[in-house]
Amino acid sequence: MTQVNTEHRNQYALITGGTSGIGYELARLFAKDGYNLILVARNKNRLAEVTARLKQEFSVEITPLAKDLFNPYAAEEIYDKTKEMGINIDVLVNDAGQGEWGPFVETDIERDLEIIQLNISSLVSLTKYFLQDMVSRGEGKILMLGSEAGTTPMPLLAVYAATKAFVLSFSAALVNELKDKDITITALLPGSTDTDFFHKGHAEDTVGYREKELMDPAEVAKDGYEALQKGESKIISGSKTKMHVFMADLLGAKRSADNNRKLMELSDKEGRTEPSHEPSKEEREGIVQETGSADGDYRPAKRTSL
Numbered sequence: 001m002t003q004v005n006t007e008h009r010n011q012y013a014l015i016t017g018g019t020s021g022i023g024y025e026l027a028r029l030f031a032k033d034g035y036n037l038i039l040v041a042r043n044k045n046r047l048a049e050v051t052a053r054l055k056q057e058f059s060v061e062i063t064p065l066a067k068d069l070f071n072p073y074a075a076e077e078i079y080d081k082t083k084e085m086g087i088n089i090d091v092l093v094n095d096a097g098q099g100e101w102g103p104f105v106e107t108d109i110e111r112d113l114e115i116i117q118l119n120i121s122s123l124v125s126l127t128k129y130f131l132q133d134m135v136s137r138g139e140g141k142i143l144m145l146g147s148e149a150g151t152t153p154m155p156l157l158a159v160y161a162a163t164k165a166f167v168l169s170f171s172a173a174l175v176n177e178l179k180d181k182d183i184t185i186t187a188l189l190p191g192s193t194d195t196d197f198f199h200k201g202h203a204e205d206t207v208g209y210r211e212k213e214l215m216d217p218a219e220v221a222k223d224g225y226e227a228l229q230k231g232e233s234k235i236i237s238g239s240k241t242k243m244h245v246f247m248a249d250l251l252g253a254k255r256s257a258d259n260n261r262k263l264m265e266l267s268d269k270e271g272r273t274e275p276s277h278e279p280s281k282e283e284r285e286g287i288v289q290e291t292g293s294a295d296g297d298y299r300p301a302k303r304t305s306l
Protein backbone atom coordinates (compact mmCIF):
# COMPACT_ATOMS: atom_id res chain seq x y z
CA MET A 1 0.00 0.00 0.00
CA THR A 2 1.33 3.47 -0.93
CA GLN A 3 1.95 5.81 1.98
CA VAL A 4 -0.59 8.68 1.77
CA ASN A 5 -0.05 12.24 3.00
CA THR A 6 -2.14 13.17 6.00
CA GLU A 7 -2.53 16.87 5.10
CA HIS A 8 -5.92 16.36 3.48
CA ARG A 9 -7.24 13.58 5.73
CA ASN A 10 -11.02 13.89 6.20
CA GLN A 11 -11.33 16.10 3.11
CA TYR A 12 -13.45 14.99 0.18
CA ALA A 13 -12.86 15.38 -3.55
CA LEU A 14 -15.69 14.60 -5.94
CA ILE A 15 -14.39 13.71 -9.39
CA THR A 16 -16.70 13.26 -12.36
CA GLY A 17 -15.10 11.01 -14.96
CA GLY A 18 -12.72 9.61 -12.34
CA THR A 19 -12.63 6.13 -13.88
CA SER A 20 -10.61 6.78 -17.02
CA GLY A 21 -7.98 8.97 -18.66
CA ILE A 22 -7.24 12.33 -17.05
CA GLY A 23 -9.92 11.91 -14.36
CA TYR A 24 -8.50 8.57 -13.27
CA GLU A 25 -5.00 10.03 -12.98
CA LEU A 26 -6.42 12.95 -10.98
CA ALA A 27 -8.16 10.47 -8.68
CA ARG A 28 -4.80 8.79 -8.00
CA LEU A 29 -3.18 12.13 -7.14
CA PHE A 30 -5.98 13.09 -4.77
CA ALA A 31 -5.90 9.66 -3.09
CA LYS A 32 -2.12 9.84 -2.72
CA ASP A 33 -2.55 13.13 -0.90
CA GLY A 34 -5.05 11.59 1.52
CA TYR A 35 -8.33 12.92 0.11
CA ASN A 36 -11.38 10.70 0.36
CA LEU A 37 -12.94 10.32 -3.07
CA ILE A 38 -16.35 10.25 -4.63
CA LEU A 39 -16.00 8.96 -8.16
CA VAL A 40 -18.77 9.62 -10.66
CA ALA A 41 -19.11 7.80 -14.00
CA ARG A 42 -21.69 5.68 -15.80
CA ASN A 43 -20.10 2.27 -16.13
CA LYS A 44 -20.72 0.42 -12.85
CA ASN A 45 -18.23 -2.37 -13.51
CA ARG A 46 -15.46 0.04 -14.28
CA LEU A 47 -16.37 2.12 -11.21
CA ALA A 48 -16.18 -0.97 -8.99
CA GLU A 49 -12.89 -2.03 -10.54
CA VAL A 50 -11.27 1.40 -10.17
CA THR A 51 -12.58 1.75 -6.60
CA ALA A 52 -11.12 -1.64 -5.65
CA ARG A 53 -7.81 -0.83 -7.31
CA LEU A 54 -7.44 2.57 -5.64
CA LYS A 55 -8.47 1.17 -2.24
CA GLN A 56 -5.80 -1.47 -2.56
CA GLU A 57 -3.19 1.19 -3.25
CA PHE A 58 -4.26 4.02 -0.93
CA SER A 59 -5.80 3.96 2.53
CA VAL A 60 -8.57 6.48 1.81
CA GLU A 61 -12.34 6.20 1.63
CA ILE A 62 -13.63 5.81 -1.93
CA THR A 63 -17.29 5.97 -2.87
CA PRO A 64 -18.32 5.03 -6.41
CA LEU A 65 -21.41 6.82 -7.67
CA ALA A 66 -22.91 5.59 -10.93
CA LYS A 67 -24.61 8.55 -12.60
CA ASP A 68 -25.12 9.58 -16.18
CA LEU A 69 -24.41 13.29 -16.64
CA PHE A 70 -26.23 13.23 -19.98
CA ASN A 71 -29.25 13.21 -17.72
CA PRO A 72 -30.29 16.77 -16.71
CA TYR A 73 -31.23 15.61 -13.19
CA ALA A 74 -27.98 13.77 -12.45
CA ALA A 75 -26.13 16.77 -10.98
CA GLU A 76 -28.85 17.39 -8.42
CA GLU A 77 -28.99 13.68 -7.58
CA ILE A 78 -25.23 13.65 -7.02
CA TYR A 79 -25.46 16.70 -4.75
CA ASP A 80 -28.39 15.16 -2.81
CA LYS A 81 -26.42 11.94 -2.38
CA THR A 82 -23.50 13.79 -0.76
CA LYS A 83 -25.95 15.54 1.60
CA GLU A 84 -27.52 12.16 2.44
CA MET A 85 -24.03 10.85 3.20
CA GLY A 86 -23.48 13.89 5.45
CA ILE A 87 -20.30 15.03 3.77
CA ASN A 88 -19.00 18.36 2.50
CA ILE A 89 -17.15 18.44 -0.79
CA ASP A 90 -13.85 20.30 -0.41
CA VAL A 91 -12.81 19.89 -4.04
CA LEU A 92 -15.07 19.47 -7.06
CA VAL A 93 -13.44 18.19 -10.23
CA ASN A 94 -15.60 18.68 -13.31
CA ASP A 95 -13.73 16.25 -15.54
CA ALA A 96 -16.32 14.12 -17.36
CA GLY A 97 -16.67 15.27 -20.95
CA GLN A 98 -17.13 13.93 -24.44
CA GLY A 99 -16.96 15.05 -28.06
CA GLU A 100 -18.27 13.68 -31.34
CA TRP A 101 -16.29 13.81 -34.55
CA GLY A 102 -17.91 14.69 -37.87
CA PRO A 103 -19.26 17.51 -40.05
CA PHE A 104 -21.90 19.29 -37.98
CA VAL A 105 -24.62 18.71 -40.59
CA GLU A 106 -24.05 14.96 -40.28
CA THR A 107 -23.65 14.40 -36.55
CA ASP A 108 -26.72 13.21 -34.67
CA ILE A 109 -28.55 16.11 -33.03
CA GLU A 110 -29.36 14.02 -29.94
CA ARG A 111 -25.69 13.24 -29.49
CA ASP A 112 -24.77 16.94 -29.97
CA LEU A 113 -27.29 17.98 -27.33
CA GLU A 114 -26.16 15.25 -24.93
CA ILE A 115 -22.61 16.53 -25.26
CA ILE A 116 -23.82 20.06 -24.46
CA GLN A 117 -25.70 18.65 -21.47
CA LEU A 118 -22.63 16.79 -20.20
CA ASN A 119 -19.91 19.36 -20.96
CA ILE A 120 -21.93 22.49 -20.11
CA SER A 121 -25.26 22.05 -18.32
CA SER A 122 -24.24 19.31 -15.89
CA LEU A 123 -20.96 21.12 -15.21
CA VAL A 124 -22.85 24.35 -14.47
CA SER A 125 -25.36 22.54 -12.22
CA LEU A 126 -22.68 20.71 -10.23
CA THR A 127 -20.75 23.96 -9.86
CA LYS A 128 -23.86 25.81 -8.69
CA TYR A 129 -24.78 23.27 -6.00
CA PHE A 130 -21.31 22.68 -4.59
CA LEU A 131 -20.11 26.27 -4.94
CA GLN A 132 -23.05 27.58 -2.92
CA ASP A 133 -21.99 25.27 -0.09
CA MET A 134 -18.34 26.29 -0.46
CA VAL A 135 -19.32 29.96 -0.22
CA SER A 136 -21.36 29.24 2.94
CA ARG A 137 -18.39 27.42 4.48
CA GLY A 138 -15.92 30.05 3.21
CA GLU A 139 -13.58 27.60 1.47
CA GLY A 140 -13.29 25.21 -1.43
CA LYS A 141 -11.64 24.45 -4.76
CA ILE A 142 -12.99 23.59 -8.20
CA LEU A 143 -11.07 22.14 -11.14
CA MET A 144 -12.69 22.57 -14.56
CA LEU A 145 -11.59 20.47 -17.51
CA GLY A 146 -11.29 22.90 -20.36
CA SER A 147 -9.21 22.16 -23.45
CA GLU A 148 -6.88 23.70 -25.97
CA ALA A 149 -9.93 23.18 -28.23
CA GLY A 150 -11.80 25.80 -26.20
CA THR A 151 -9.43 28.53 -27.38
CA THR A 152 -9.97 28.06 -31.10
CA PRO A 153 -12.67 26.84 -33.54
CA MET A 154 -12.40 23.13 -34.34
CA PRO A 155 -14.03 22.12 -37.62
CA LEU A 156 -15.27 18.50 -37.47
CA LEU A 157 -15.37 18.74 -33.66
CA ALA A 158 -17.36 21.96 -33.67
CA VAL A 159 -19.82 21.36 -30.82
CA TYR A 160 -17.17 19.93 -28.53
CA ALA A 161 -14.77 22.87 -29.01
CA ALA A 162 -17.60 25.34 -28.45
CA THR A 163 -18.54 23.62 -25.17
CA LYS A 164 -14.96 23.97 -24.00
CA ALA A 165 -14.98 27.69 -24.95
CA PHE A 166 -17.95 27.97 -22.61
CA VAL A 167 -16.01 26.24 -19.81
CA LEU A 168 -13.11 28.68 -20.17
CA SER A 169 -15.32 31.78 -20.19
CA PHE A 170 -17.46 30.49 -17.31
CA SER A 171 -14.39 29.62 -15.20
CA ALA A 172 -12.71 33.00 -15.78
CA ALA A 173 -15.90 34.84 -14.79
CA LEU A 174 -16.19 32.81 -11.57
CA VAL A 175 -12.55 33.51 -10.74
CA ASN A 176 -13.43 37.20 -10.78
CA GLU A 177 -16.66 36.79 -8.79
CA LEU A 178 -14.83 34.81 -6.09
CA LYS A 179 -11.64 36.85 -5.93
CA ASP A 180 -12.27 38.09 -2.38
CA LYS A 181 -13.07 34.62 -1.06
CA ASP A 182 -10.97 31.65 -0.06
CA ILE A 183 -12.40 29.68 -2.97
CA THR A 184 -10.47 28.98 -6.15
CA ILE A 185 -11.49 27.96 -9.65
CA THR A 186 -8.83 26.40 -11.86
CA ALA A 187 -9.30 25.72 -15.57
CA LEU A 188 -7.07 22.96 -16.95
CA LEU A 189 -6.38 23.11 -20.70
CA PRO A 190 -4.83 19.90 -22.05
CA GLY A 191 -3.84 19.40 -25.66
CA SER A 192 -4.62 16.10 -27.38
CA THR A 193 -4.10 13.42 -24.75
CA ASP A 194 -3.87 9.65 -25.04
CA THR A 195 -7.17 8.62 -23.48
CA ASP A 196 -10.35 6.96 -24.59
CA PHE A 197 -11.75 10.35 -25.63
CA PHE A 198 -10.99 9.84 -29.33
CA HIS A 199 -12.54 6.38 -29.40
CA LYS A 200 -15.68 7.51 -27.61
CA GLY A 201 -16.03 10.38 -30.06
CA HIS A 202 -15.27 8.46 -33.28
CA ALA A 203 -12.13 10.54 -33.81
CA GLU A 204 -9.69 7.62 -33.82
CA ASP A 205 -9.02 7.74 -37.57
CA THR A 206 -8.11 11.41 -37.66
CA VAL A 207 -4.69 12.83 -38.46
CA GLY A 208 -4.62 14.33 -34.96
CA TYR A 209 -5.06 10.98 -33.26
CA ARG A 210 -3.20 8.65 -35.59
CA GLU A 211 -0.21 10.69 -36.57
CA LYS A 212 0.50 13.24 -33.85
CA GLU A 213 2.21 12.92 -30.53
CA LEU A 214 -0.33 12.73 -27.71
CA MET A 215 0.08 13.85 -24.13
CA ASP A 216 0.24 11.41 -21.24
CA PRO A 217 -2.89 11.76 -19.07
CA ALA A 218 -0.76 11.33 -15.93
CA GLU A 219 1.30 14.39 -16.90
CA VAL A 220 -1.81 16.42 -17.68
CA ALA A 221 -3.39 15.44 -14.36
CA LYS A 222 -0.22 16.40 -12.47
CA ASP A 223 -0.22 19.87 -14.07
CA GLY A 224 -3.89 20.35 -13.19
CA TYR A 225 -3.52 19.03 -9.67
CA GLU A 226 -0.55 21.27 -8.88
CA ALA A 227 -2.25 24.35 -10.32
CA LEU A 228 -5.39 23.57 -8.31
CA GLN A 229 -3.43 23.25 -5.08
CA LYS A 230 -1.70 26.58 -5.77
CA GLY A 231 -5.06 28.20 -6.50
CA GLU A 232 -4.04 29.19 -10.04
CA SER A 233 -6.92 30.25 -12.28
CA LYS A 234 -5.69 28.61 -15.50
CA ILE A 235 -3.11 26.05 -16.54
CA ILE A 236 -2.26 25.14 -20.12
CA SER A 237 -0.70 21.69 -19.89
CA GLY A 238 2.52 21.09 -21.87
CA SER A 239 4.84 23.33 -23.86
CA LYS A 240 3.36 22.27 -27.21
CA THR A 241 -0.15 23.11 -26.03
CA LYS A 242 1.08 26.50 -24.82
CA MET A 243 2.57 27.12 -28.27
CA HIS A 244 -0.65 26.03 -30.03
CA VAL A 245 -2.75 28.38 -27.88
CA PHE A 246 -0.32 31.23 -28.53
CA MET A 247 -0.34 30.60 -32.30
CA ALA A 248 -4.14 30.29 -32.44
CA ASP A 249 -4.43 33.64 -30.73
CA LEU A 250 -1.96 35.18 -33.15
CA LEU A 251 -3.53 33.70 -36.31
CA GLY A 252 -7.13 34.48 -35.45
CA ALA A 253 -10.21 32.29 -35.75
CA LYS A 254 -10.37 31.80 -39.52
CA ARG A 255 -6.76 30.71 -40.08
CA SER A 256 -6.73 28.61 -36.91
CA ALA A 257 -9.86 26.85 -38.09
CA ASP A 258 -8.06 26.02 -41.38
CA ASN A 259 -5.12 24.54 -39.44
CA ASN A 260 -7.31 22.63 -37.00
CA ARG A 261 -9.34 21.16 -39.81
CA LYS A 262 -6.23 19.45 -41.19
CA LEU A 263 -5.80 17.68 -37.84
CA MET A 264 -9.40 16.55 -37.79
CA GLU A 265 -9.43 15.18 -41.35
CA LEU A 266 -9.26 11.39 -41.76
CA SER A 267 -5.77 9.98 -41.99
CA ASP A 268 -4.82 7.64 -44.82
CA LYS A 269 -1.63 6.57 -43.01
CA GLU A 270 -0.99 3.60 -40.82
CA GLY A 271 -0.67 4.80 -37.27
CA ARG A 272 -1.96 4.66 -33.77
CA THR A 273 -5.38 3.07 -33.63
CA GLU A 274 -5.40 1.83 -30.07
CA PRO A 275 -4.74 3.88 -26.95
CA SER A 276 -1.37 3.10 -25.37
CA HIS A 277 -2.08 4.32 -21.87
CA GLU A 278 -3.06 1.55 -19.45
CA PRO A 279 -6.42 2.83 -18.12
CA SER A 280 -7.48 3.83 -21.63
CA LYS A 281 -6.49 0.45 -23.00
CA GLU A 282 -8.60 -1.23 -20.35
CA GLU A 283 -11.47 1.14 -21.07
CA ARG A 284 -11.23 0.28 -24.74
CA GLU A 285 -11.21 -3.46 -24.03
CA GLY A 286 -14.23 -2.93 -21.77
CA ILE A 287 -16.10 -1.18 -24.53
CA VAL A 288 -15.38 -3.95 -27.03
CA GLN A 289 -16.68 -6.48 -24.52
CA GLU A 290 -19.79 -4.47 -23.75
CA THR A 291 -20.76 -3.97 -27.37
CA GLY A 292 -19.73 -7.52 -28.21
CA SER A 293 -17.96 -6.26 -31.31
CA ALA A 294 -14.96 -8.43 -32.06
CA ASP A 295 -13.47 -5.95 -34.52
CA GLY A 296 -13.67 -3.20 -31.94
CA ASP A 297 -16.00 -1.13 -34.08
CA TYR A 298 -17.28 1.07 -31.33
CA ARG A 299 -20.52 2.98 -31.40
CA PRO A 300 -21.40 5.36 -28.57
CA ALA A 301 -22.75 3.34 -25.67
CA LYS A 302 -26.42 4.05 -25.17
CA ARG A 303 -27.54 5.12 -21.74
CA THR A 304 -29.42 1.88 -21.18
CA SER A 305 -26.37 -0.29 -21.78
CA LEU A 306 -24.47 1.22 -18.85
Ligand SMILES: NC(=O)c1ccc[n+]([C@@H]2O[C@H](COP(=O)([O-])OP(=O)(O)OC[C@H]3O[C@@H](n4cnc5c(N)ncnc54)[C@H](OP(=O)(O)O)[C@@H]3O)[C@@H](O)[C@H]2O)c1
Residues within 6 Å of the ligand: 016, 017, 018, 019, 020, 021, 022, 023, 040, 041, 042, 043, 044, 046, 067, 068, 069, 070, 094, 095, 096, 097, 098, 118, 145, 146, 147, 148, 189, 190, 191, 192, 193, 194, 195, 196, 197, 198, 200, 217, 280, 283
Ligand atom coordinates in the same frame (compact mmCIF):
# COMPACT_ATOMS: atom_id res chain seq x y z
N1 LIG B 1 -8.20 13.36 -24.31
C1 LIG B 1 -8.01 14.58 -24.81
O1 LIG B 1 -7.35 14.76 -25.85
C2 LIG B 1 -8.54 15.78 -24.07
C3 LIG B 1 -7.99 17.04 -24.39
C4 LIG B 1 -8.48 18.16 -23.74
C5 LIG B 1 -9.49 18.03 -22.80
N2 LIG B 1 -10.00 16.81 -22.51
C6 LIG B 1 -11.09 16.73 -21.52
O2 LIG B 1 -10.68 15.92 -20.44
C7 LIG B 1 -11.84 15.38 -19.80
C8 LIG B 1 -11.61 13.90 -19.55
O3 LIG B 1 -11.52 13.22 -20.78
P1 LIG B 1 -10.52 12.02 -21.06
O4 LIG B 1 -9.72 12.41 -22.24
O5 LIG B 1 -9.84 11.62 -19.84
O6 LIG B 1 -11.59 10.95 -21.58
P2 LIG B 1 -11.96 9.45 -21.14
O7 LIG B 1 -10.74 8.62 -20.93
O8 LIG B 1 -12.95 9.03 -22.16
O9 LIG B 1 -12.69 9.63 -19.72
C9 LIG B 1 -13.97 10.18 -19.62
C10 LIG B 1 -14.52 9.93 -18.22
O10 LIG B 1 -15.79 10.59 -18.11
C11 LIG B 1 -16.81 9.64 -17.83
N3 LIG B 1 -18.02 10.00 -18.56
C12 LIG B 1 -18.18 10.09 -19.90
N4 LIG B 1 -19.46 10.40 -20.20
C13 LIG B 1 -20.12 10.50 -19.02
C14 LIG B 1 -21.47 10.76 -18.66
N5 LIG B 1 -22.40 10.95 -19.59
N6 LIG B 1 -21.81 10.78 -17.35
C15 LIG B 1 -20.87 10.56 -16.39
N7 LIG B 1 -19.58 10.30 -16.67
C16 LIG B 1 -19.20 10.26 -17.97
C17 LIG B 1 -16.23 8.30 -18.31
O11 LIG B 1 -16.82 7.18 -17.62
P3 LIG B 1 -18.11 6.39 -18.25
O12 LIG B 1 -17.84 6.24 -19.70
O13 LIG B 1 -18.19 5.12 -17.47
O14 LIG B 1 -19.28 7.29 -17.96
C18 LIG B 1 -14.77 8.46 -17.92
O15 LIG B 1 -14.60 8.21 -16.55
C19 LIG B 1 -13.02 15.69 -20.71
O16 LIG B 1 -13.74 16.80 -20.21
C20 LIG B 1 -12.36 16.05 -22.02
O17 LIG B 1 -13.15 16.92 -22.78
C21 LIG B 1 -9.55 15.67 -23.13
